[in-house]
Amino acid sequence: MKPREMLVTGLAACVALFTALPLLWMVSASFMQPGEAAHAPPPLLPSSPTLANYAQLFRNYGIGTYLFNSLVISTLATLLALIFTVPAGYALAKLRFSGRVTIQWMLVVAILVPGQIGMLPLFLELKFLGLVNSYAGVLVPWLAGIFGIFLVRQYCLAIPQEMIEAARLDGASEFAILRHIILPTLAPILVTLALFVFLGCWNDFLWPLIILSDQDLYTLPVALAAFSREHAEDLEVMMAGSVITTLPVLLLFLVLQRFYLDGLLSGSVKQ
Amino acid sequence: MIVPQRAAETRAGWLMSAPALAAIFLFFLVPAFASLFLSLTDFDIYALADLRNLRFIGLRNYADLLHNPLFWNAFLNSARYVLFGTPLVVGMSFAAALLINHRYLRWRPVWRVILFAPYVTTLVATAVVWRYLFNTEYGLVNWMLGWVALGPIDWLGSPTASTPAILLFVAWKTFGYNMIIFLAALQLVPRELDEAARLDGAGRIGRLRHVILPAVAPAFLLVTVLTIASMFQLFAEPYVMTEGGPAQSTVTILYFMYEEGFKWWNLGSGAAVAVLLFLCICAVTLVELLLVRRNLR
Incomplete structure (x- = not known):
């Protein structure tokens, strides 16, 4: 390595270390003995690593329930979002039908409106529908994913029209074309969209906090926020809880990072 | 056919x-x-029980809010986050993008993914972690400040330090996302142009100003607009790290809306806060677009 390369790469390594430090410390402190982390200067590694904090979370805090809730809700949100947004994105890109241009303009305007604006009326609406304090109530906002529609539409625009015309000449119905010809070519963007929704739903806090009042239905972030208000002094247990909450999505991102970053770019260029 | x-x-x-x-x-x-409509009513816990208690009260919610010091406090706190947080996040993101884009950098994908990672972590979980990092006696932040003989600072316990503390956390959490947008823009800078400027003897600053900045100007606009909108929407950060304290110093507009709506069940007043928040975001974004257009001419 040339000296210049060493200098630049060394600088990047330092920045990366500082960026990763909070996450590394979280993992390290989650294995410490009770009370060990609360010392000055702060210990960086556990003196005798223990799994007791994790055991306590599952035994006394019932974190298994919240983990289960988060898994079920995020998986359902992902499936529903795909079912709702993919056909719409394809139709807006490739099918000529009256009203299409109007719909697109309305969606462009709507994507600029932050979701929190309608949060209180949405709560009342779901209360009226009897969906407050249920999985369904948490899932509802994920059905209305405008960003996903645009992401799919963007990707569909690149599909050659001849492919569709050829299938039509063979007598395939419009839905058969979507299922057997379009969907396979969309595979990469479907992974991207699924990843976005899963991570977004898993990390979401304000909406589940509002819509869920029954503790047994809490997702991990809602439960963790409640723990950290009640048991702030149990630092090591809170770190283990943070690990359980964030490690699944962090690993998922690391494994599928190419899909995530590609999608982020095509999405932001669009905006 | x-x-x-x-x-x-x-x-x-x-x-x-x-x-x-x-x-x-x-x-x-x-x-x-419906938020617009709801904000013109006195929807409260009684209307929640029985809709016949609902009355149309015109703009009274707005008038009450504008006379409520707690609302102004929340508004000014959010304005502070926008004013100080936006340059911090945009600056950090651009610096990180320049570093990752540097032509002498080795193992680029590794550094890129590490710097991006905080963005995909769960906000509540990392807010809990940072709450301990900011601990006055045994937090990592004060320990490091100790190396350069600074502090200790009571980050989350003093009304003056709580804002910088939350902004530091927000910057750490989000700079990776904006860095990716900047990186995409930097890739569009023609290498030949940069090389030509270098051969012509243009210094580092000169190339940054005349070759790189013009190419990434649209990305700056995009990142600034997105960051301002997100700075207006901080909620989980104060909820987890400070519960709005100390002395209401970290209550944001969204936090105020949440408490108005779901703690006190003043849904009419809460909806008015939501409408005002939306107008704030629109106004700031519009002003920025106008400024940019005038500068381009």
């Missing part, structure tokens, strides 16, 4: 987009517009 084809396409087009459009209408557009 052509006519039935068009009919089939129209039918399929509507059938395929109908579920998504219905969901967007029901769960996004209707609530957004």
Whole structure:
């Protein structure tokens, strides 16, 4: 390595270390003995690593329930979002039908409106529908994913029209074309969209906090926020809880990072 | 042949987009517009029990809010986050992008993914972690400040330090996302142009100003608009790290809306806060677009 390369790469390594430090410390402190982390200067590694904090979370805090809730809700949100947004994105890109241009303009305007604006009326609406304090109530906002529609539409625009015309000449119905010809070519963007929704739903806090009042239905972030208000002094247990909450999505991102970053770019260029 | 084809396409087009459009209408557009209506009523816990207690009160919610010092406190706190947080995040993101884009950098993908990672972590979980990092006696932040003989600072316990503390956390959490947008823009800078400027003896600053900045100007606009909007929408950060304290110093507009709506059940007043928040975001974004357009001319 040339000296210049060493200098630049060394600088990047330092920045990366500082960026990763909070996450590394979280993992390290989650294995410490009770009370060990609360010392000055702060210990960086556990003196005798223990799994007791994790055991306590599952035994006394019932974190298994919240983990289960988060898994079920995020998986359902992902499936529903795909079912709702993919056909719409394809139709807006490739099918000529009256009203299409109007719909697109309305969606462009709507994507600029932050979701929190309608949060209180949405709560009342779901209360009226009897969906407050249920999985369904948490899932509802994920059905209305405008960003996903645009992401799919963007990707569909690149599909050659001849492919569709050829299938039509063979007598395939419009839905058969979507299922057997379009969907396979969309595979990469479907992974991207699924990843976005899963991570977004898993990390979401304000909406589940509002819509869920029954503790047994809490997702991990809602439960963790409640723990950290009640048991702030149990630092090591809170770190283990943070690990359980964030490690699944962090690993998922690391494994599928190419899909995530590609999608982020095509999405932001669009905006 | 052509006519039935068009009919089939129209039918399929509507059938395929109908579920998504219905969901967007029901769960996004209707609530957004209903906020406007709700903000003109005195919807409270009594109306929640029985809709006959609901009354139309015109703009009184807005008038009350504008006379409420707690609302102004929340508004000014959010304005502070926008004013100080936006340059911090945009600056950090651009610096990180320049570093990752540097032509002498080795193992680029590794550094890129590490710097991006905080963005995908769960906000609540990392806020809990940072709450301990900011601990006055045994937090990592004060320990490091100790190396350069600074502090200790009571980050989350003093009204003056709580804002910088939350902004530091927000910057750490989000700079990776904006860095990716900047990186995409930097890739569009023509290498030949940069090389030519270098051969012509242009210094580092000169190249940054005349070659790189013009190319990434649209990315700056995008990142700034996105960051301002997100700075207006801070909620989980104060909820987890400070519970709005100390002395209300970290209550944001959204936090105020949450408490107004779901702690005190003043849903009419809460909806008015939501409408005002939306107007703030619109206004700032519009002003920025106008400024940019004037500068381009």
